[in-house]
Amino acid sequence: MAQSQRTFPYADLLIVVGRLPFWANLGCALLSWVVLRHYANSPLPLLSGSQSAGILAGPFFRQLAMVVQYVLPLAFVAAALLAVFNCLRLLRHRRAVLTQNPAALLNNMAWPAFFQLLEQAWRRKGYRLLGSSLTATDASCDLLLQHSGERYLAHCQHWRASKLGVTPLRELFDRIVTEGAVGGFVVTCGEFSDEARAFAAERQLELIDGARLQRWLLASRR
Template sequence: MARIQRTALFSDLLILLGRLPWWINLVFALLSWLLLHPFASSALPVLGRVEAGGALTDSLFRQLARFAQYLLPLGFCTVALVALGYRVAQHRQMRSRPAPAPAALLQSMQWPAFRLLLEQAFRSKGYRVLGNTLAGADGSCDLLLQQAGERYLVHCRYWQARRLKVAPLREFFARVVSEGAAGGVVVTKGEFSAEARAFAAERQLELVDGTRLQRWVAVSRKRV
């Protein structure tokens, strides 16, 4: 029973060392050598008969140190190599794993990531993102942009809609006019109805649908 407990303790220790950054095990290897080597290579002091018993104990520890000064650094180095190899294998596996298609990634994207995608895309087009002008219970909002001293509104409250009709665009255009913005952009992961596209074309509203968003996702992944 005691042997089983010692084996389990040794296994737990190896697992603990393996979870540490690999270079820490190399530090342990160097420290164990620096601590054990001077003691193992030092000569025994000349003692009298009364001190002979203590000398035997000291000699035993020195013998153990002569083996440990090589075994401990070797063990730490072995654990470091195994840990490094495991991390390299994990990295290669992650790189070889096929990345999800932009369409699938876009459909599974939650609002914080979606808003970050929009902000990165508009910044790349020369806009300055001033923040959000309307917060909702679902966490979505309209974005406020600025370019060349002009303000632009981005309507993304129906970003999860499969098909966006003309009614939200009418409300949004009225808001663009009332706030004196230079223009507006309507964003959705789905598509726009023919009536909505006709309305936007007459009033110079920019429409961003799911197809265009997929291209933005592809560009953002290349930057990463």
Template sequence: MARRKRTSGFEDLINIMARLPWWACLGIALLSWLILSSIASRPMDVSGATLDQVGGIVMGQLLRTFAYGGQYLLPFACVLAAISSVVSRVRRKKLLADVQAATQPGKAIDGLNWRQFEQLVGEAFRRQGYSITETGGNGPDGGVDLVLRKDSEKYLVQCKHWRSLKVGVAVIREFFGAMAVEGAAGGFVVTSGRFTKEAQGFASGRNIQLVDGIALKQWVTQHKAQQTGPVAEPAAITQPLPPSCPNCNATMIKRTAKRGANAGDSFWGCSDYPRCKSVVNI
């Protein structure tokens, strides 16, 4: 992973605020100017000040000095952030349009870098009516990358731009823990590759939708075909319904063999085990 470029505090402020809608940045710019300009123009009366009041006078002067510079600097940063927000939105739209226009969308997705992949996924969710907050995760290797909000519910998204590796169950477990900490109603793990069977089994029943490379390609092309109509929900991996036990007709449970020649393989086992030991191979 490439080392992140060191930025100044001013640049960090712009980058953080650029994640907001452009109109929110302009609103903060106006509000900050009104507040700081009123502080900077407030008169200071030092006549008759006692020795005990000197500290307060000094602090007041420091506050006015900060407000005098901040009344111009902070709104300027907000305006730059608004411009950056608009430019980023245009780039995300163009990115999605370029992938849709590609003769082989799957290869176009594989050719993206990890940041472009996150932007593509975010734009696809945005077109589904979600409001998006880009958190940036922890770079290309992990972390929650997007926070979605829709109908007062919060959802988390983790993007894995892994072309040659399968996303394993450890990633899904960690993501499920993040959902619990954040109090999210659900989550999506999106990859350009594939998921292991163990990862699919763990996600089943936990309100985690797994979107692999094939489903993502179908999802993106669906947007192209439905730009003038309602947008379909994301094409996530379909979790199979548990079959009934062929012996006692009880519901079967997905298990993983821990030893023997089939160690690591998944199978359906009777929920009435050990009284019924029937199994069905997946």
């Protein structure tokens, strides 16, 4: 039978307070030190004979406070340092992303980040995302957008393709007609064939290729 791992209360405390901002941890460290130090150094109350049963409680808790007045603030200080470290690490990661080549960043982008890039770009253009049909097998989807009260379909099923032909455009156009949308988008990180571009030019289809996605990516960094 496998034994479950146990953590020390001090380690659990670090995990909990580590989620607080560093300034909150420093404030808690100072507050806990002042309160515990005051309690540890306060005089014991005089007890009557009828209160002699609890006479040992006062010295015990004051001895405990003498120790905890250092342990608890140190936990908050350690959590504050951890929060600062995580913040600096996040800043370094963001700086690395900003300096990375947009083409390489786009090719290595996972679907959630790619989806967020599309959503932000269309939102800046005044579109509103109404829904999506996520496909679990290839982590892609078609999007339903709205702009000025009119609906648009965005086809993202082949976003990893290096070169996209006309077949997905024909399928999207059929859906646009069936669902009563006024236009659509086809998205790919690669490029479109000449036949696909000719088909889109004759219909209300807007093609978004890798070069345009890189411009969207650069715009999202500003």
